[in-house]
Amino acid sequence: xxxxxxxxxxxxxxxxxxxxxxxxxxxxxxxxxxxxxxxxxxxxxxxxxxxxxxxxxxxxxxxxxxxxxxxxxxxxxxxxxxxxxxxxxxxxxxxxxxxxxxxxxxxxxxxxxxxxxxxxxxxxxxxxxxxxxxxxxxxxxxxxxxxxxxxxxxxxxxx
Numbered sequence: 001x002x003x004x005x006x007x008x009x010x011x012x013x014x015x016x017x018x019x020x021x022x023x024x025x026x027x028x029x030x031x032x033x034x035x036x037x038x039x040x041x042x043x044x045x046x047x048x049x050x051x052x053x054x055x056x057x058x059x060x061x062x063x064x065x066x067x068x069x070x071x072x073x074x075x076x077x078x079x080x081x082x083x084x085x086x087x088x089x090x091x092x093x094x095x096x097x098x099x100x101x102x103x104x105x106x107x108x109x110x111x112x113x114x115x116x117x118x119x120x121x122x123x124x125x126x127x128x129x130x131x132x133x134x135x136x137x138x139x140x141x142x143x144x145x146x147x148x149x150x151x152x153x154x155x156x157x158x159x
Contacts, residue, residue, distance in 0.1 A: 030122050
C-alpha cells in the first residue's frame, strides 16, 4: 500500500536549463526562499520560471532577482508582483564565502533549481563563470561525440 500524503512526483521541480549552457558551474549551495502564500501556491501549480534569473548580494543579504512567479489565479487583492526580488536565506558563513567569490574572481551566482523539500521551497544556487562562444562550441562537440559513441555501442550490442 502507498504511504499517505503527497507523492514526491506530484510537486514540480523548476530547473534553469540555460545555466549549464551559459556558465561553467562550480560550488553549489542550498538556500531557503522567503515567499508569500500566493507565491507558494503558484509554484505548486508549476507557474514559475527561473531561466533568466540571478542572485545578487544587496546590503549583506542575498536576493533572487528576475525570477518570474505568475500571479495566483485566485489570489484576489493579496496577490504578489510577478518579478519582485525575493530574499534567499543562507548561513552567514556561506553568504560570506559567496560574497568573496563574486567580488574576487568576478563570478556570478546562478539559481539552478527551485524545488520542494518537505513543505519548504528551496533554491539551489551555483557559483558560475560565464562561458564564451568557443567554450560553448567545445561542449557541443563533446555532447555530439558522446551521443555517437553511445549509439555505436548500442548498435554493437544489438548485433
